[in-house]
Amino acid sequence: MILHGSLAIWIRDMQVLRRAIFSELVAVVAYPLTIYLAFGIGMQGYIGAVEGSPYGLFIAPGLITMTAVNAAYNESVWSLWFHRRVQFTVESYRVTPISVSEIIIAKICTGFTHGIIKGCAVGLVIFAITPFRFPLEHLLSYLVFLIPGSALFSCAGVISGTVMDKPETIGKVEAVLVMPLIFMSGLFFPLSSYPAAVIPWVRALPTTALFEGARRALVSGDMSLMYVLQVSLSALVLFALAVGIFRRKMAE
Amino acid sequence: MPTAAIIARSLTKQYAALTALNSFDLEVAQGSIFGLLGPNGAGKTTLIRILTTLMRQSSGEVFIQGLDTRTAGRQIRSMIGVVSQENSLDRYLTARENLVLHARLHGMDKQLYSRRIDELLELMGLAGRQKDFPDTFSGGMQRRLVVARALVHQPQVLFLDEPTTGLDPQSRRAVWDYVRSLAGSMTIFLTTHYLEEAEQLCDRIAIMDHGRLIALGSTQELKDRLSGTTVYEIEFERNVASYAALLKAMACVRTIDAKDNLLHVTLECWECLSEIVTALNGAPVRRISLKERTLEDVFISLTGAGVRE
Numbered sequence: 001m002i003l004h005g006s007l008a009i010w011i012r013d014m015q016v017l018r019r020a021i022f023s024e025l026v027a028v029v030a031y032p033l034t035i036y037l038a039f040g041i042g043m044q045g046y047i048g049a050v051e052g053s054p055y056g057l058f059i060a061p062g063l064i065t066m067t068a069v070n071a072a073y074n075e076s077v078w079s080l081w082f083h084r085r086v087q088f089t090v091e092s093y094r095v096t097p098i099s100v101s102e103i104i105i106a107k108i109c110t111g112f113t114h115g116i117i118k119g120c121a122v123g124l125v126i127f128a129i130t131p132f133r134f135p136l137e138h139l140l141s142y143l144v145f146l147i148p149g150s151a152l153f154s155c156a157g158v159i160s161g162t163v164m165d166k167p168e169t170i171g172k173v174e175a176v177l178v179m180p181l182i183f184m185s186g187l188f189f190p191l192s193s194y195p196a197a198v199i200p201w202v203r204a205l206p207t208t209a210l211f212e213g214a215r216r217a218l219v220s221g222d223m224s225l226m227y228v229l230q231v232s233l234s235a236l237v238l239f240a241l242a243v244g245i246f247r248r249k250m251a252e
Numbered sequence: 253m254p255t256a257a258i259i260a261r262s263l264t265k266q267y268a269a270l271t272a273l274n275s276f277d278l279e280v281a282q283g284s285i286f287g288l289l290g291p292n293g294a295g296k297t298t299l300i301r302i303l304t305t306l307m308r309q310s311s312g313e314v315f316i317q318g319l320d321t322r323t324a325g326r327q328i329r330s331m332i333g334v335v336s337q338e339n340s341l342d343r344y345l346t347a348r349e350n351l352v353l354h355a356r357l358h359g360m361d362k363q364l365y366s367r368r369i370d371e372l373l374e375l376m377g378l379a380g381r382q383k384d385f386p387d388t389f390s391g392g393m394q395r396r397l398v399v400a401r402a403l404v405h406q407p408q409v410l411f412l413d414e415p416t417t418g419l420d421p422q423s424r425r426a427v428w429d430y431v432r433s434l435a436g437s438m439t440i441f442l443t444t445h446y447l448e449e450a451e452q453l454c455d456r457i458a459i460m461d462h463g464r465l466i467a468l469g470s471t472q473e474l475k476d477r478l479s480g481t482t483v484y485e486i487e488f489e490r491n492v493a494s495y496a497a498l499l500k501a502m503a504c505v506r507t508i509d510a511k512d513n514l515l516h517v518t519l520e521c522w523e524c525l526s527e528i529v530t531a532l533n534g535a536p537v538r539r540i541s542l543k544e545r546t547l548e549d550v551f552i553s554l555t556g557a558g559v560r561e
Contacts, residue, residue: 004356004357004359005357007356009353009357011356012342012349012353015345015349016345019344087340087341087342087343088336088338088339088340089340089341091306091340092334092340092354094306095305095306095332095336096329096330096354096357096358097326097329097330097359098326250306251308
């Protein structure tokens with residue numbers, strides 16, 4: 001497959017991101033930072049240690065991961081919806097010699113890049129203003145989760161942005177599906193808090209593999225191959241689905 | 253090897269129970285400006301989407317520059333330029349960046365596209381605004397930018413889907429002038445609701461309705477085949493009603509329509525005019541003139557006067 005079309009669209013998206021990088025980062029950092037201040041600092045005294053770590057440190061890796069995957073999802077879903085339904089730029093791409101798959105790959109890459117950049121920004125801020133520290137060699141293991149994780153959410157965003165024609169539906173899906181999936185994955189509490197019968201089901205979720213695996217990788221350098229495979233395979237499946245659904249939608 | 257720029261044979265597109273295109277046949281000569289007219293829902297958009305490879309036909313075949321749309325989509329898209337109904341400009345990119353993105357999508361080299369973009373911006377009168385965002389442009393300027401975008405890669409066939417809808421008369425004429433200047437250098441396929449536009453620009457015009465081609469020819473050919481009848485306007489000083497009754501009784505008069513001091517008289521043939529003049533001897537006639545048939549008359553006579561949803 002020739003990917004010059006994907007590259008051209010990705011460069012366009014980065015050009016737009018570069019112009020608005022400051023306002024984007026301020027908005028992106030504000031949300032997880034508020035959560036950190038409220039839960040990590042405000043509630044820390046009441047909660048105490050979780051799995052041997054102070055509560056603030058327990059939630060910090062999850063907040064970085066959440067920022068990254070949220071940014072990946074939001075960029076993909078809104079970008080695709082806006083370009084398809086409002087600006088009609090997808091139509092203008094489609095009359096050039098590039099394939100539908102190239103458009104979708106570009107949008108997934110853009111979402112993924114947003115996720116990585118914004119996740120790193122939040123990571124740096126948390127690193128700077130909190131006592132959360134980790135050995136630098138753990139960062140590599142953490143990225144092994146963050147990269148397919150951002151890709152997974154970027155693909156999910158592409159599917160939502162393709163299937164949904166109304167912006168309010170996109171907001172509803174985020175509230176009903178995306179955020180609960182993130183919150184249920186042990187972002188704010190350990191999985192052991194769930195009733196024993198529920199734990200296998202929660203563990204089966206790719207978001208659990210992502211949040212739980214990423215936290216362990218960053219805090220203790222423990223990289224679960226099972227979790228990595230779970231996240232990566234889910235990302236691959238969603239990628240194939242995203243391409244298929246978008247192609248089908250465009251053929252309508 | 254077909255020589256026509258666009259060939260459609262028995263083209264059919266079915267959406268569940270609706271037949272949007274029904275055994276549609278068409279040939280557009282190389283280098284010509286071809287106009288497609290039709291009321292809303294006639295199938296124009298479906299046809300243009302199939303011709304530009306955005307949609308697949310249910311049956312039949314289409315060749316663009318000799319290439320089959322079903323098997324050579326990418327190659328065809330590299331040879332065509334499309335100006336869609338919507339502006340589809342990227343409002344987050346400047347005018348120049350919009351053109352650069354399009355050039356990159358066509359895989360053009362920077363050296364080649366930079367020069368070409370400079371030329372096009374100059375030609376479209378947008379060189380001074382190339383660093384501005386399209387949102388700050390007037391409707392006419394946005395449309396010119398869309399046309400420029402469609403021309404960056406020097407297409408062999410240009411599709412213009414209602415290119416002047418919503419433009420003021422000055423901007424519309426500017427687009428017309430530019431389209432005329434392209435004539436001969438590429439094949440232009442134009443859809444429009446403005447019959448004057450088709451009349452001004454097109455070498456040949458097709459009228460379609462209910463997914464079928466119902467008329468094809470030059471403006472004059474279409475007007476000529478409207479009917480053999482001739483319409484005259486006769487203006488009277490007074491007593492229109494009595495002269496209307498007099499003329500209505502004559503065998504060579506097909507229809508008569510009175511409005512104020514004016515009669516529209518449809519004759520069987522122009523030779524009947526002498527009988528009319530004789531009958532009106534001594535009448536207070538101010539003027540007798542031949543009423544030219546317009547493309548709109550042809551269009552309405554073929555597609556009906558009723559408003560389409």
